Amino acid sequence: MPNTLSKPNGTVSVSKADDDKKKQVELQSSFTPSFLERIGVSTFHLLNKFIPWYKLPGYIGAFNLAFLRIELRQYNLHDAYASTQAQGNSVTDPLEDKRFLGARHSDGKFNDLKQPKMGCAGMRFGRNFPREACQKPSEEELMTPNPRMISEKFMARKDGKFIPATTLNLLAAAWIQFQTHDWFFHEQDPHEKLNVPLSKDDKWLEEHMSLYATKPDDTLDPSDIKCPGYKNLNTAWWDGSQIYGSSESVTQKLRSCDPNGKLPLDSRGREQFLPRDKDGNVLTGFNDNWWVGMEVLHTLFALEHNAICDALRKDYPDWSGDQIFDKARLVNCALMAKIHTVEWTPAILAHPALQIGMAANWWGIVGETLTKIAGRLSKTSEIISGIPGSGAEQDGAPYSLTEEFVSVYRMHSLMPETIAFFFATSGQHATTIPVVDTTFTKSQTPFDTAGLSFADVFYSFGINYPGAITNNNYPDFLRNLHTPDGQVRDLGTADILRDRERGVPRYCEFRRMLRLSVPKTFEELTGGNKILAAELAEAYNNDISLVDALVGSHSEPVIPGFGFSETAFRIFILMASRRLKSDRFIAGEWNEKMYTKTGFKWVQNSGMKDVLGRHFPELRETLKGSKNVFAPWEMKEGSKKYQGVETNA
Template sequence: MPNTPSKPNGTTSAASSNGDDKGKKQVELQPSFTPTLLERLGITSFHLLNKLIPWYKLPGFIGAFNLAFLRIELRQYNLHDAYASSQAQGSSITDPLPNERYLGARHSDGKFNDLKQPKMGCTGMRFGRNFPREVCGKPSEEELMTPNPRMISERFMARKEGKFIPATTLNLLAAAWIQFQTHDWFFHEQDPHEKFNVPLSEDDKWLDQHMQLYATKPDETLDPSDVKCPGYKNLNTHWWDGSQIYGSSESVTHTLRNRHPDGKLSLDSRGREQFLPRDQDGNVLTGFNDNWWVGMEILHTLFALEHNAICDALRKEYPDWSGDQIFDKARLVNCALMAKIHTVEWTPAILAHPALQIGMAANWWGIVGEKLTKIAGSVEQTTTILEAY
């Protein structure tokens, strides 16, 4: 995480590690892309409006547009490459497309979603930053422990005895869902040789005398700037591609499929029920099985079954398709289903604000909304059928 807070005017405040005010300086953030003229006008207009009325107090649709322009500004100043050069993302010359199959299908390693930069977001690539690399030096252990993360956890997040506050609009599956999704997006490589010792107070109820956490392992040095500002590999694919189910490499995906002729994932049958397979030690065989609990078991099983149900439907409609064709299409459909649930159901349930609900619905259905989009889709489908005759 960067150790310098963002400023509303697009600058950061960088200070010396000893906290001396004399060490503070302003670092101008360079935009990572240039908005269009219309986008810049919108950003400026809402800046002026927000001096009088914050976005969350605006009427729903106006607030949604406010968030849309805020998103553009965040992309402009708070989305940065973790590499010193864009060459690290590869090219069509250094990483040619191995098979035209991946023009319309996911590659389990996360490659070839952008043919101009085929390694973008693939397994083993560094996760992007919200701040430029030059202001993201590696923090010392003292900086990481100030303030003490255990103290923060206990004071602000621990449940107080006798003061349980129920979430009246959610259940435990909401927590399971976001863990299920983050397992799809990222998992940084841990350093088995370096641990952090979190200081504990004398009356701490932790079971051991020490709380130890594995440090994140820095990526190899690819540029002299990596020494001061290291990057960190993501062991999962960065994309919304269901890698927690399908794996983040082609070899893992092939193992989970077991080359089923109908493109299905392997499941264990016990009577009329089906469950995720396990190895000889009882570990679940799936794309990502770390931090496992019953919530993960439910969601991984559910979407593995959903994948196989989609395969059955595709086989019925397209009997001439190969197993790879069915698998590829079923994975796309399954991932789209997860994205839809997260966009129009989970997020609005967590952040139940009218502006956000409008924005998330527009993000999925388009600005005209669900009903008109479905009507337009039905009209288009009918027109296509009539043209075929």
């Protein structure tokens, strides 16, 4: 267990070993938990000395996680600004258009009416650790050990061998990218490059390896010199900005003049596609890093938006197009948040405590059935009645997504090298296409060359496996990725560099700041895997403190049922609920008045299976027996003979 000591002044001292000397790192409490919350935290601390949370019975484990989340909120939320004045106020940023009392502003403003700029596009990423622990590295620290060498040793698939995640399907991999495109995007500095030294025998085909540096925000305070802030170009809210855009001007350009508030789609035979510009670029809120997985999910939720518009127009015939659009967006965004919470998360973290805990995040421990019948049984308790409607709360730190949150969502190993496509009705194999041939302007290749429908592509994603989130599982095409802006990148190298550049602590310090036990040896880190331990020791010059957070997370043993490490999971359980709890439109005004009776019912009674079946009826029969749409679907007879060969099994 971690060596921690709670202090009466609201700080925690974390013992830090450094050259056999002890240093005390003070983690300041951002708020004071209630008496009962403190009792719960202390009780589970004591229990976890003997039994870790994941070995407890399901409901007890879920309660353990609920109190762990309270402690994480208390010590691991930190503002990236020296002053909360950066969030604005009702004087500096007045709400001039009352429309946005009941609608999302595409810039992200006015979610919190007292801090109007909080979470909006252009605001800084926050931190899960104190800023003094996240300082900008020196040039030597940035390149030590060489990030390209780390990519070659621990990212590249050995002999091209793909390691599948057999409890998930490819739809789960596409979904998380679809969501992260809503949440975060750093700005690059076109005037500054990070140049990575290459060894003489490096197989990189370019003359050199470099990528644009992350552009720091202006220096607003002396503390910004040692720990620069970095802007999030996307809104940090769960507001569907990947579809609707992260500014009002973009949203207006994307919207059609449809009087029913719908998004434009181009018909091509029986299918509807997102519109393109003259250069073939898709017109949507966020079109970077585009491939067929983004093509189908963006289109699906554009279709869902339009279906919601139809339902609202039927029930509210006198409404303007803006009124219909605003409420349809609210409903669509809340539905995506719900799907992520109660479907995607339990698929990738398939542990009994998580199944219970994530359902409780939305419905509370009283459950879905009773909540639908009786509403909230507790006005404010998120444990009893769920986070939606429990009241928005910032826990002492203005809401933002964090640099560490971005770090733990580096999941490029989910991507396979190829995708086998099948016909949804017969199950017959249609074609197998390298993923790289479905990227950027080539994202419609499966439709154009094989005559596939959206239903066919979704069925194919449902039966293909993604990659496991572990060492040596980055696909080759992502380690030699040619992007439309002319860059050529090894995303393995880029992922390591980005964490270092932005001051994300390395693995041991990362765990220490989360009050997790810190391995003293490489063999302890790997759970006894001597071969991997030796490889890590060699790469990191026998200095375990240098192991990068991403590499360490990929190397540690995973909890049974988990798709990623417990180290990453600690950030996940903190920030996943924070995206809900901070939001006025989810934790706050969660009712029929805000969403309309039609819209509120739509969210509460829909899931991913309903969304797919609503727009592609031919998938309904296949999905009948599916308990989770992000787990492998049942194969049709025509597909089974390809299992283990074409579906990356």
